[in-house]
Amino acid sequence: xxxxxxxxxxxxxxxxxxxxxxxxxxxxxxxxxxxxxxxxxxxxxxxxxxxxxxxxxxxxxxxxxxxxxxxxxxxxxxxxxxxxxxxxxxxxxxxxxxxxxxxxxxxxxxxxxxxxxxxxxxxxxxxxxxxxxxxxxxxxxxxxxxxxxxxxxxxxxxxxxxxxxxxxxxxxxxxxxxxxxxxxxxxxxxxxxxxxxxxxxxxxxxxxxxxxxxxxxxxxxxxxxxxxxxxxxxxxxxxxxxxxxxxxxxxxxxxx
Amino acid sequence: xxxxxxxxxxxxxxxxxxxxxxxxxxxxxxxxxxxxxxxxxxxxxxxxxxxxxxxxxxxxxxxxxxxxxxxxxxxxxxxxxxxxxxxxxxxxxxxxxxxxxxxxxxxxxxxxxxxxxxxxxxxxxxxxxxxxxxxxxxxxxxxxxxxxxxxxxxxxxxxxxxxxxxxxxxxxxxxxxxxxxxxxxxxxxxxxxxxxxxxxxxxxxxxxxxxxxxxxxxxxxxxxxxxxxxxxxxxxxxxxxxxxxxxxxxxxxxxxx
Numbered sequence: 001x002x003x004x005x006x007x008x009x010x011x012x013x014x015x016x017x018x019x020x021x022x023x024x025x026x027x028x029x030x031x032x033x034x035x036x037x038x039x040x041x042x043x044x045x046x047x048x049x050x051x052x053x054x055x056x057x058x059x060x061x062x063x064x065x066x067x068x069x070x071x072x073x074x075x076x077x078x079x080x081x082x083x084x085x086x087x088x089x090x091x092x093x094x095x096x097x098x099x100x101x102x103x104x105x106x107x108x109x110x111x112x113x114x115x116x117x118x119x120x121x122x123x124x125x126x127x128x129x130x131x132x133x134x135x136x137x138x139x140x141x142x143x144x145x146x147x148x149x150x151x152x153x154x155x156x157x158x159x160x161x162x163x164x165x166x167x168x169x170x171x172x173x174x175x176x177x178x179x180x181x182x183x184x185x186x187x188x189x190x191x192x193x194x195x196x197x198x199x200x201x202x203x204x205x206x207x208x209x210x211x212x213x214x215x216x217x218x219x220x221x222x223x224x225x226x227x228x229x230x231x232x233x234x235x236x237x238x239x240x241x242x243x244x245x246x247x248x249x250x251x252x253x254x255x256x
Numbered sequence: 257x258x259x260x261x262x263x264x265x266x267x268x269x270x271x272x273x274x275x276x277x278x279x280x281x282x283x284x285x286x287x288x289x290x291x292x293x294x295x296x297x298x299x300x301x302x303x304x305x306x307x308x309x310x311x312x313x314x315x316x317x318x319x320x321x322x323x324x325x326x327x328x329x330x331x332x333x334x335x336x337x338x339x340x341x342x343x344x345x346x347x348x349x350x351x352x353x354x355x356x357x358x359x360x361x362x363x364x365x366x367x368x369x370x371x372x373x374x375x376x377x378x379x380x381x382x383x384x385x386x387x388x389x390x391x392x393x394x395x396x397x398x399x400x401x402x403x404x405x406x407x408x409x410x411x412x413x414x415x416x417x418x419x420x421x422x423x424x425x426x427x428x429x430x431x432x433x434x435x436x437x438x439x440x441x442x443x444x445x446x447x448x449x450x451x452x453x454x455x456x457x458x459x460x461x462x463x464x465x466x467x468x469x470x471x472x473x474x475x476x477x478x479x480x481x482x483x484x485x486x487x488x489x490x491x492x493x494x495x496x497x498x499x500x501x502x503x504x505x506x507x508x509x510x511x512x513x
Binding site: 121124125126128129131132133134135136140 | 280310362363367
């Protein structure tokens with residue numbers, strides 16, 4: 001019987017968290033459309049999420065593009081024409097790897113920072129202090145981060161796509177000895193709006209997930225330094241899992 | 257009494273899971289009065305004022321501010337009510353991402369939409385009131401000592417001239433001299449504002465200094481309420497034990513071996 005009770009407790013805890021998260025997301029979204037807004041805070045978060053993530057995301061993208069070109073040519077050379085390399089790099093970057101890798105990198109960088117910052121504010125009573133100073137903590141802390149992340153991630157992914165394709169180009173031309181003009185032509189010919197747009201929609205969704213999980217875990221953290229540590233871990237892990245899950249869902253919606 | 261009390265709590269209960277923290281708190285606090293709640297750690301002091309502030313929602317009972325029932329307020333009404341309050345948190349709870357003057361001006365800029373320059377002037381004035389010069393205003397909270405942080409937090413609590421100010425353990429973590437300076441500042445600021453003050457503390461020296469009236473909380477109930485001058489003749493064994501700081505007596509602290 002104890003075993004069943006344990007399963008029941010776990011299930012109830014799961015439902016509790018899902019419900020609380022859904023309510024959290026609902027409140028956060030409702031504040032996105034209700035004034036007052038905090039443009040300064042949104043701007044600051046945008047710079048933090050978008051601009052300062054560029055080096056990390058750019059590095060990831062260029063090596064991903066390079067590896068893609070190398071793998072495609074060595075792994076599939078016997079099946080497909082060499083011109084397919086450009087196409088594979090472009091499709092993989094715009095549809096999949098651009099948004100997913102940028103999402104995972106930003107989840108590690110920004111989701112963790114959000115959870116740690118808001119978590120520390122929670123355990124040092126700064127969130128209560130906001131309330132006593134007639135400021136809604138959702139409006140001041142959560143909503144600017146959510147808005148900034150939803151806007152910043154697609155912007156990052158556009159740059160990410162370009163850098164990734166450029167990485168593939170570098171390997172294709174300097175390592176595999178392709179003609180640069182032909183490679184660029186192949187890339188251009190394969191470029192389709194739907195691929196890019198679906199990637200950007202994914203990016204916006206991932207941005208929302210990252211900010212939501214970072215803020216949610218931070219907001220509900222308790223118990224001092226250890227609690228903040230746990231919140232940070234949970235924010236990154238849950239955001240990463242949700243990114244990979246939702247990636248499948250969105251892909252299935254777009255390309256079936 | 258013909259005038260409604262500033263704060264009236266009637267039979268307020270609050271539990272966390274199976275743990276009963278407030279078990280029927282009933283008290284009236286008059287306008288302009290300085291009321292101090294004393295009690296041991298974990299006796300429900302903080303929960304009491306967090307219920308009044310609306311940071312926690314009581315399970316049952318009523319809390320009236322100026323005769324208005326507040327336990328069911330939401331959204332805009334709650335925000336409006338919040339403007340009557342100021343709170344000094346135990347750890348200061350200063351925003352570490354903002355400079356000292358921005359901390360003090362925060363309630364004015366965000367809560368009351370005073371423009372930045374006006375709020376800044378008010379912040380400097382308020383800092384001067386708590387004995388801090390303009391050189392401190394541009395520092396970050398992390399650059400200040402504990403006593404200075406408490407002063408900044410006090411300035412932030414009173415900057416918007418609230419009607420009711422809450423003090424959560426104002427002297428905890430300070431040396432005796434700084435604690436006394438803070439006590440004096442609290443008395444002075446509350447008097448200047450004509451505000452109602454509700455403090456919670458376990459520091460008897462501080463409680464005697466800032467309180468007009470005192471209440472002792474134990475087991476989730478107020479077991480004694482009276483004037484500060486009368487606390488030595490309370491005749492209540494719990495109060496006697498607490499104010500004299502004796503380990504032996506009716507209060508059994510939960511000490512785990």
